[in-house]
Amino acid sequence: MSAHGAASGKTSMFAQPKAVYAVAFACVVSFMGIGLVDPILPALSAQLDASPSQVTLLFTSYLVVTAVAMLATNWVSSRLGAKKTLIAGLAIIVVFAALAGLSDSVGGIVGFRAGWGLGNALFIATSLAVIVASASGGFAGAIVLYEAALGLGIAAGPLVGGLLGSISWRGPFFGVSALMAIALVATVVLLDPTPKPAHPTPLSAPLKALRHRGLLTMAITALLYNWGFFTMLGYAPFPMELSAIQLGFVFFGWGLLVALFSVAGAPRLQARFGTARSLYGALTFFAVLLLLIALFTDTRWVLIACVVAAGIPIGINNTLTTQAVMLVSPVERPVASAAYGFVRFLGGGLAPFVAGKLVDAFDIHVPFFVGAATVLAAVAVLSTGHRMLTRADAGLDEDGHPAGSADDVAGEVADEFGGAPAAVDGEVEAELTHRR
Numbered sequence: 001m002s003a004h005g006a007a008s009g010k011t012s013m014f015a016q017p018k019a020v021y022a023v024a025f026a027c028v029v030s031f032m033g034i035g036l037v038d039p040i041l042p043a044l045s046a047q048l049d050a051s052p053s054q055v056t057l058l059f060t061s062y063l064v065v066t067a068v069a070m071l072a073t074n075w076v077s078s079r080l081g082a083k084k085t086l087i088a089g090l091a092i093i094v095v096f097a098a099l100a101g102l103s104d105s106v107g108g109i110v111g112f113r114a115g116w117g118l119g120n121a122l123f124i125a126t127s128l129a130v131i132v133a134s135a136s137g138g139f140a141g142a143i144v145l146y147e148a149a150l151g152l153g154i155a156a157g158p159l160v161g162g163l164l165g166s167i168s169w170r171g172p173f174f175g176v177s178a179l180m181a182i183a184l185v186a187t188v189v190l191l192d193p194t195p196k197p198a199h200p201t202p203l204s205a206p207l208k209a210l211r212h213r214g215l216l217t218m219a220i221t222a223l224l225y226n227w228g229f230f231t232m233l234g235y236a237p238f239p240m241e242l243s244a245i246q247l248g249f250v251f252f253g254w255g256l257l258v259a260l261f262s263v264a265g266a267p268r269l270q271a272r273f274g275t276a277r278s279l280y281g282a283l284t285f286f287a288v289l290l291l292l293i294a295l296f297t298d299t300r301w302v303l304i305a306c307v308v309a310a311g312i313p314i315g316i317n318n319t320l321t322t323q324a325v326m327l328v329s330p331v332e333r334p335v336a337s338a339a340y341g342f343v344r345f346l347g348g349g350l351a352p353f354v355a356g357k358l359v360d361a362f363d364i365h366v367p368f369f370v371g372a373a374t375v376l377a378a379v380a381v382l383s384t385g386h387r388m389l390t391r392a393d394a395g396l397d398e399d400g401h402p403a404g405s406a407d408d409v410a411g412e413v414a415d416e417f418g419g420a421p422a423a424v425d426g427e428v429e430a431e432l433t434h435r436r
Contacts, residue, residue, distance in 0.1 A: 016145065019134050019190040024149045026090060026183035027127050029176060030120060031153025032160055033062075033093075035255055036176065039162035039247035040169045041237045047169060050106040053356020056234040057106070061114035063230070063349030069121035070341035074201040074334045082126040082133070082194040083187075089126070090184040092119025094177050101173030109173075133194060151259030158255055162248015169244075205331075206339035214328035217385040219340050222321055223347030224378035225283060228290050228371035229314060234352030235359070235367055236307050239297050250304055257311025258318070265312070266319035276389040279320050280379055286313035287375040294368035327392040328385075 016024075037058050045055045077085040096115035103109045128146050135145065164171030210216050237247050269278040289306045296302035322340075329336035355367035382389075 016135055017190075019187075019192065020131055020136075020145070022183060022186035022190045023086070023127055023130050023134070024145055026123065026180065026187065027131075027146065027149035028153040028156070029179045029183060030093070030123055030127070031150050032157035033116070033120060033176060034154055035157040035233070035251050036161040036172050038158050038233060038237050038251050039244040040165035040172060041234075042241075042247075043165060043169045043244055044106065044109070045238070048104075048106050051356070051360070052235065052238050053353070053360055054106050054110075056352035056356050057110045058113050059230055059234045059352040060349045061110045062117040062120075063345045065114040065117035066121045067342050067345030067349055069118050070125075070338045070345065071206050072203060073121050073125035074205075074338050075203045076122065077126050077129075078200040079196065081196040082130050083191055085122055085126045086130055086191075087184065087187060089119045089121070089123030090180055090187060092116070093123065094180045094184055095119075097173050097177035097180065101170040101177065130191065130194065134191065147263055151263060155252060155255035155259050158251030159248045162245040162252075165244035165248070201334060205335045206342060209329065209331045209335045209339040210343070212329060212331065214385060214388050215325065215331070215336055215339060217381060217388065218321060218325045218328065219343035221378045221382045221385075222340065222344035224374045224381060225286075225317060225321070226344050226348035227351040228286060228375040228378075230348040230351040231355045231367050231371035232290060232293065232307060232310060235355045235364075236293065236303065239364055240300060240303055250307060253308040254311040257308065258315040261312050261315030262319045263315075266316045269316060270320055270323075270393075274390070274393050275320050275324050276382070276386050276393075279317060279324075279382060279389075282313040282316040282320070283375055283379045283382070286310060286317070287372045287379070289313070290368050290372035290375060294365050294372060297365050297368065324389055324392050328388050 041052070041055050041058070044050065044058075045052055048055075073085075076088075080088070093116055096112045096119060100109045100112035100116065103112060131146050160175065161172040164175045210219065240247065240250065242250065266278070269281075273281070289310050293303055293306045296306075325336055325340045326333055331339075351371070354370075358366045358370065
């Protein structure tokens with residue numbers, strides 16, 4: 001690790017080099033993209049004369065491209081190095097976010113969101129690695145700083161989207177492009193070159209990793225859970241019939257609970273009940289909320305309350321499933337993360353598209369019934385790996401061999417949104433090789 005990383009653990013988390021803050025700022029803006037478009041979905045539908053099912057393709061194109069790109073991000077970063085990969089991702093986001101804002105059709109925005117997804121995958125896959133290599137105060141401080149950026153971005157995204165969207169639906173896209181351009185310049189100027197990892201990652205490694213039962217079980221569970229998650233995120237704004245700023249505040253409340261329970265709630269539940277029982281409870285709670293949304297889609301206050309409350313199980317699930325993936329899989333963490341990300345983001349990407357088709361064929365209630373059913377199916381799939389999760393809590397992988405310690409996977413919450421922690425091992429290895 002760098003000299004900064006070797007600094008005394010007594011160093012304040014906030015006493016960081018400028019390069020760390022440049023990347024952390026970019027992380028905040030990047031994570032904003034998760035909920036940024038939610039408040040403007042109804043406005044896009046109305047002003048561009050598009051159906052809700054067409055508008056929800058903004059999620060589909062973004063997440064499907066992110067999913068496929070996850071298979072290649074480690075291959076790219078292990079050959080270019082972290083800084084070049086980071087800069088490439090930032091530049092792609094700047095360009096495609098601006099192009100989305102300039103577009104006059106839903107089809108154009110959907111296409112540019114796909115390009116945005118590629119840039120986001122490259123950026124998130126290396127951002128934490130760069131922070132860890134550059135931060136003072138050691139690994140733990142870097143993780144906390146990164147999670148702070150994650151939580152701020154998730155919570156602020158819908159609010160910023162609502163504020164800018166109340167001016168024009170183009171506002172959120174131009175806002176992201178401008179902020180990412182600032183982050184790009186700061187990264188280029190302030191961040192020192194990073195060495196390449198000692199061992200390049202094969203392109204086929206993530207798909208081969210899915211042969212392992214533990215990793216495949218967790219990936220399928222995440223796919224089913226994400227189906228319900230992105231059905232809610234992509235389609236719940238329409239029946240609320242609120243303005244952009246009002247939707248922004250609704251999803252701001254949701255984002256705050258996601259951040260709070262990711263960082264504070266999940267570890268406490270895990271310590272008391274274990275990973276398996278905590279996940280069963282969180283997923284079942286989320287399924288109940290989706291069922292209530294399906295039954296009371298036309299009752300605004302119930303819909304709003306359920307969406308905001310969904311931040312609780314989503315935050316818990318985001319942290320615990322990703323930690324479990326890193327512990328149960330016998331393959332390298334970067335490879336496990338890429339394989340897991342590929343499968344789960346496919347579910348998230350396809351869900352809004354299918355939801356739109358279900359609404360067109362039936363009514364607005366059906367997608368949420370399907371979402372509730374898929375989340376309950378996730379509980380059933382996860383239960384087949386109960387013994388595996390028990391071993392993971394004991395520090396063993398799926399084959400019963402010693403796995404990473406709790407400290408090794410601290411901060412894996414961020415991995416739920418892009419796989420960033422998976423790059424840390426390669427980055428630290430590269431730093432050590434460089435210093436030798």
